[in-house]
Amino acid sequence: MNPLFRDMPTTIFEAMSARARARGAINLGQGFPDGPRCDRVIAAAARALEERSNQYPPATGLPELRGAVARWYGRHQGLALDPDEVVITSGATEALAASLLALIRPGDEVLLFAPLYDAYLPLVERAGGTAKVLRLALPSGRIDREAFDAAIGPATRLLVFNDPLNPLGTRAHPDDLAFLAERCAAHDLVAICDEVWEALVYDGGAHRSLMACPGMRERTVKIGSAGKIFGLTGWKVGWMCAAPPLARVLAKAHQFLTFTTPPNLQWALAEGLENEDAWIATARDQHQASRDVLSGGLAALGLVPLPSAATYFVSVDLAASGIAADDTAFCEAIIDRAGVAAIPVSAFFASEPATHLVRFCFAKERATLDAALARLGEALAVPGLLRG
Numbered sequence: 563m564n565p566l567f568r569d570m571p572t573t574i575f576e577a578m579s580a581r582a583r584a585r586g587a588i589n590l591g592q593g594f595p596d597g598p599r600c601d602r603v604i605a606a607a608a609r610a611l612e613e614r615s616n617q618y619p620p621a622t623g624l625p626e627l628r629g630a631v632a633r634w635y636g637r638h639q640g641l642a643l644d645p646d647e648v649v650i651t652s653g654a655t656e657a658l659a660a661s662l663l664a665l666i667r668p669g670d671e672v673l674l675f676a677p678l679y680d681a682y683l684p685l686v687e688r689a690g691g692t693a694k695v696l697r698l699a700l701p702s703g704r705i706d707r708e709a710f711d712a713a714i715g716p717a718t719r720l721l722v723f724n725d726p727l728n729p730l731g732t733r734a735h736p737d738d739l740a741f742l743a744e745r746c747a748a749h750d751l752v753a754i755c756d757e758v759w760e761a762l763v764y765d766g767g768a769h770r771s772l773m774a775c776p777g778m779r780e781r782t783v784k785i786g787s788a789g790k791i792f793g794l795t796g797w798k799v800g801w802m803c804a805a806p807p808l809a810r811v812l813a814k815a816h817q818f819l820t821f822t823t824p825p826n827l828q829w830a831l832a833e834g835l836e837n838e839d840a841w842i843a844t845a846r847d848q849h850q851a852s853r854d855v856l857s858g859g860l861a862a863l864g865l866v867p868l869p870s871a872a873t874y875f876v877s878v879d880l881a882a883s884g885i886a887a888d889d890t891a892f893c894e895a896i897i898d899r900a901g902v903a904a905i906p907v908s909a910f911f912a913s914e915p916a917t918h919l920v921r922f923c924f925a926k927e928r929a930t931l932d933a934a935l936a937r938l939g940e941a942l943a944v945p946g947l948l949r950g
């Protein structure tokens with residue numbers, strides 16, 4: 563038995579969702595949306611099950627979907643990708659696993675940034691790499707350049723960069739993108755860019771990939787997820803994009819992980835990416851409106867929500883809100899006493915966690931957000947219950 567997995571806790575998302583179910587709590591923890599749903603894409607998947615092949619599609623993905631992903635990035639991010647530079651995977655998680663397994667050699671050092679998505683560290687270690695975890699400034703998400711330079715050594719080979727950032731909902735500062743690009747070129751590093759939140763950028767902003775920065779086209783693996791673009795998180799269809807020499811190696815790691823991804827979902831997402839730009843924009847605007855409802859409601863309760871520029875998430879700063887409890891104690895208290903589940907941001911650190919931030923998912927129906935705010939308001943009104 564591998565001690566890495568034997569000793570590993572169940573993910574915080576699964577644990578909090580299970581507690582929310584047991585308590586009958588409103589689940590603003592795990593990041594899945596109540597809606598909107600793109601009925602045409604769902605109907606296309608159902609149609610493809612009936613009318614198209616249900617046998618193994620090509621390992622790198624249906625050419626139609628690979629082309630649709632490449633064209634979508636051309637339209638939205640100004641990237642000129644060839645369909646051969648796109649490998650379809652079973653979710654971004656598989657793309658991360660395949661990239662790390664393909665590119666890490668035993669003993670290679672990999673730079674990660676905390677707060678970090680929980681899959682990164684175990685995947686790096688399982689692939690034989692040594693993780694060096696750098697802290698981002700809170701709450702801005704800015705990179706500490708001195709710490710970055712101090713962490714780079716002769717064995718540093720890769721970095722994993724999540725932008726927009728889960729859990730903070732921040733977007734990379736253009737100066738940080740330029741800094742990373744410069745350092746990747748100078749130290750011959752490959753950047754694995756987890757950009758699953760790229761379509762959920764608010765307030766008129768447009769996502770810019772590190773891959774678009776000077777010198778990065780040949781040394782970036784860009785990872786995306788249809789689960790996020792269409793709000794279909796259970797479909798687990800993602801991809802990794804890279805220049806041909808990298809893409810060939812990534813495809814080899816992918817062939818022995820899942821080999822392929824259900825063909826009906828690939829057909830449907832190819833249609834969706836080609837035809838549903840308007841739906842994707844409307845969904846983004848609806849999520850932005852939900853963000854404003856939740857952030858405004860939390861502020862009205864006397865809590866201090868951080869600005870959220872992207873993702874499904876807004877975090878509350880407990881210390882700034884006058885709450886003495888740490889994030890885990892606060893999350894336990896609001897599940898038990900308010901019937902609302904959230905995620906402690908300390909779960910996104912490998913060591914020395916920040917313990918003053920709690921992440922709430924706002925991608926819910928208006929009535930659900932209102933009910934959660936009402937429950938939190940009642941619990942906060944009881945002296946001493948949540949506020950110290």
Ligand code: PMP
Pocket residue numbers: 593652653654655656679724728756758786787788789790795798799800
């Ligand atoms: N990376 C980040 C930063 C995420 O937030 C998520 C999903 N919450 C994933 C990867 C996983 O994406 P998928 O469901 O497509 O595997």
